[in-house]
Amino acid sequence: MVKKKVKSDFELDVFAHFLVPKMEILSETEKKNLLKKLGVSEKLLPKMKSSDPAAKKLNAQEGDVIKIMREDPTAKYNYYRLVV
Numbered sequence: 557m558v559k560k561k562v563k564s565d566f567e568l569d570v571f572a573h574f575l576v577p578k579m580e581i582l583s584e585t586e587k588k589n590l591l592k593k594l595g596v597s598e599k600l601l602p603k604m605k606s607s608d609p610a611a612k613k614l615n616a617q618e619g620d621v622i623k624i625m626r627e628d629p630t631a632k633y634n635y636y637r638l639v640v
Contacts, residue, residue, distance in 0.1 A: 578624075602638070
């Protein structure tokens with residue numbers, strides 16, 4: 557007997573969890589300004605797969621840069637990931 561995959565109507569919202577930081581996709585202008593400010597090429601940014609649940613939820617495409625906004629008790633930090 558072969559088991560069939562059943563498509564579920566349940567979709568998990570990865571951003572609903574309190575430990576997941578806020579994320580947004582940078583515009584092309586913001587992306588160019590960031591790369592200029594950091595003095596690096598796009599290839600040198602840390603990577604995030606397009607299959608990552610957060611990237612999927614944001615509808616990120618390859619080449620997009622995602623800004624990740626993290627907080628701790630002492631400060632706020634921004635991290636950037638290139639979608640591959």
